[in-house]
Amino acid sequence: MSQALLQIENLKTVFQNTKSAITVVDDISFSMNKGETLALVGESGCGKSMTSLSIMGLLPGTGKIAQGKIMFEGNDLTKKSVEDISKIRGNKIAMIFQEPMTSLNPVLKIGDQMTEGLILHHKLSKKEAEARAIERLNLVGFARAADIMNEYPHQLSGGMRQRVMIAMAMSTDPQLLIADEPTTALDVTIQAQVLELMRDVKAEFETSILLITHDLGVVAEMADRVVVMYAGKVVEEASVFDVFEKSSHPYTEGLLKSVPNLEADQTRLYSIRGNVPTPEEFPIGCRFAPRCDKAMDHCFDHAPDLYRIGDRHQVRCFLYHPEKGTFSHE
Amino acid sequence: MVKYVTRRLLVTIPMIVLISIILFTLLQLAPGDPLAGKLDQHTDANYIAKLKEDFGLDKPPVEQFFFWAKNFLQGNFGVSFDKKVLVQDLLSERIGKTAFLGVVALIFTYIIAIPLGILSANKPYSKLDYTLTSASFIGFSMPSFFAGLLLIYLFGFQLGWFPYSGSETEASGYEGLEYIMDRLHHVILPAMTLAIINIAQYNRYVRASVLDAKAQDYTRTARSKGLSESKVLRKHVLRNALIPLVTLFGIDLGLLLSGAIITETIFGFPGVGQLYIQSITTRDYPVVMAITMMTSMAVLIGNLIADILYAFVDPRIKYD
């Protein structure tokens, strides 16, 4: 089997307060192969974004990786110096963010922002970098790319800006593109365009995409495999097919049920009761138990492991415990 | 842009007229006769009456105002009631000195406050940050006469690095570059005194502004490109964080002209401020009017310059 492009092993990310440490990403592991699109799914506050920022080494404030490995092309990023990370970041791993409106620097021209990564990582001259930037802007659908280079972000619409972000991220031909909710802030029609674009880009450059989203519609359209996160933990990992056809974790089921379905004649949209707990108040047992319709007594004071239930399909739920039936279900 | 500036300048005119009317009225209403201060057993009634007539004080206030305004428009600021000499003669030498003091103080403010603010913001809540924060609060709450005396004592008397008073060496015979150096040498302590409060303010402002910019999404984007932290700071954070300082510049210009009063008095630095305070105590209205009008205009023009500069540094602002 070929070596995984990205392999996360037992990653734990904490925020150090003056008094205590808050764990936002708790012992997660998953891996991605080259050319694969992996969707990291879950509600807001599940630790998806923190996972992606851990990979990028861009954790805000006092956030830091407490344990685990982030193996990228066989090297552990957590062991690398700031300088070495900088060489990978924006080069082999690029990222696009959720907020296209604010993610571009308002006082710098698009061209300036497009080329700085190229000049830094590929040691291109300004001219060469500009040529490459224009080429990438063309690719993401700007007909008048040369003009766009001379414009400021405020002169562009939200969709245009996200396209610029994608072009910028793709400018250095990264192996891995991390897209954190790339379409959430966009209009529905624009969303489709952007997703289309990402698919094209992937096809063109064989880039692996780590897609972070809470939108299962996007997952269905884009992903090869899915990792479902809840309260800092991976609760289910499966192929996109398995997730939609044989979703096993009650949380995944809940997520799926809350997607509007035109075929089923729904009168009311389903929603999982309650809210994602904040890291300070994670339950002792299964973290989903308080919101789970299928929760058993056992679930409230014992934390389940990930149980393998199929080919590359794992679930963190006592319902799938190898010795199922040991626990009473009332 | 030209259209905008013209429009702004046109708006400035009624403002200046309004300021002059308000100022004149206030001075008329303020108790105290400019000539009453000349309380002296030798000043007989005829002499005072003659002065009143010479200065036009025997005329009704409205007529006095128009007389003043007409002269002011022609660049004639009138005659000082107290010193009986032309106001422009009194001001001409002093304006240059105050402006010099103000500019040096502004330069001090910028070259000290901005780097310190950035340092603070780079390591927020660190020991350095707390030290700078405390220093800022001390600087901010320190009365300028105290700051002035402290600097005089330390650098003028104890260390002897700088002259403790005046704007140039007496009877030095300096010329050319030597003279400029001497002036510069003299201006440093008063300019520092004047700058202290500004530095304290700016330092806080820059710190907050840089911290804010560092938390912005575009900064995260810049970091995600693999740029070094210093490049992120210089290219992305500072450009955004320092733009708002331009607005302060307009206000500073006026403040420095008028705010130098105490500093100038302590350092025996013969600028406009020293004259201003003297003229207020003696009710020397032509001088008070001239200085206040100049200060007001400096503030208005300073703000205009700030607005124009803003359009240059912030692409989001456009005037048409």
Place this chain on the structure above:
Amino acid sequence: MKKRKIGILSLAVVMGLSVFATACGSKSSGDGAKKKSITATMNSTFDGKFNPALYDSVYDAYILDQTFASLWKQDEKLETSIPDLAESWKESEKKDGVSIKLRKDAKWSDGKPLTVDDVIFTWKFIANKEYSGSRFEYVESIKGAKEYREGKAQDIEGIKKVDDYNLEVTFEKSDARDLSTKVFSTPMPKHIFENKPVKTLENDPAVKKAENIVTSGPFTIKEIKAGEFVVLEKNKNFYGAAEGKPKLDQIVWKVLQEDVAIGALKEGKVDMVSRIKPGSFETIKGFKDVELVEDTDLGYQYLGFRTDHPKLTDKRVRRAIAYAINREQMVTGLLKGHGTLLSTPVSPKSWAYSKDLDAEYSYDPGKAKALLAEAGYKDTNGDGFVEDPSGKPYVLSLEFPKGNQVREQSAKLIREDLEKAGIKIDLKQPKDFAALAEVVQQKADKTMEMWLMGWTTDVDPNPKNIYGSTAESNYYRWKSPESDKSIGVSMYDQKAFTKEGRKELIKDWTKIFQQDSPVVLLYSQNIIDAYNKRITGVQYDYRGALGHPSFVDWDVK
């Protein structure tokens, strides 16, 4: 790493500036090494009208004292007796004229001889109707001066030039007052001013620009920086130059706020500080190498009554107030002993001063109460304060100006003292000097009752300008025919033409003044000067050290 660079860079800029500044600092002190130079300070800026007939500010006067010679000067008894430009002079028996003989070696600083023509020119300049200054009073006594001013005469009748160095002056009438009040004594250079317009002379370079000012005294003006300093340089054409006067080569007058000046005095950076506040006395006393001198100043502080105000027309009330105020306490407490108690408007330093009048108005609250009772002011409702004779509440208001700390504090003491004596005081908030002066001077004002202010007295003890019924400065509106008559006698009576006789007559008037009590004389603050002991030959009197004519003999070790 690079963020540290920004910090280091900014630090380097500041350090660099200071080092460079230090470097040029050491250079600047090298210059005047051989010169005998001293630095004196003034608290506030000079106006810069360096002309004896036009100046208004006392700080201009400091400079003029050292740069312009006068016909004569006053001695330590305030009598005009020391020759300066005038070699000798003789007043007529009836005090209606004076013949003046100028010294022949007197020159202007540009080398032109100083003659009678300059003296006459100056008098005519002041008597010119276009003249904008305030000193007509000093030539008014000369016969024909008024006619000349009014344009009725081409010349001033009472001035007769005998030759270039001899001059005879006739006065309007016999006048016992000191020569200094009858004859303006500081000449201006005729050859500089004769063709200039009289009216706008204030703006002329010959008054303002160092290189254009021509002087006659020990020093000339070398450099003027408005609001900052004046540099005086030895006048090589001064008549005393032959005898090696002045001994100093240079005097630098710096404008320096008192706190800084005292610090600079301690550090030896300035040599003389004048008119120091009494509060700073003890601080300076501890300085090494610094000499402190003090003497009674010519000025005094007073509490004025509007004697025409219904509440204050009864002189027994005014007298009661004078007795009720503990003035001793002001001198010892507020002035910390650096002042003098006053009971007569004649300066204790003057030849005309009668010490035996001092006893009047020593602190006596009992007498104050008795006088109030006698006038019908009694506490009828038992509130501790007197009511007026008709039984209505009696409250007196007291106003005072801002600016003089001791005076501001004295206002509170006065209220305490008067309320102890049973007079309720309405102490007003202090006003700006100009604001209070405006009301004090208003002839129609009916609101004022009592106020605090000060006078600077003349060399001559004549009280007419301040206490005469018709005097412009009689803000107390004290109309006393008896006093006016007495003042007249002391000026014009035969008996006044001798010193002893005049002293008697002034004493007679002082008694009238004391009995009527139009003002309460409070205290006279001492003039305190301090100087570095490296200056030798310093003398002092009521003029302080800096104002003393001995400055021509000052030298430095």
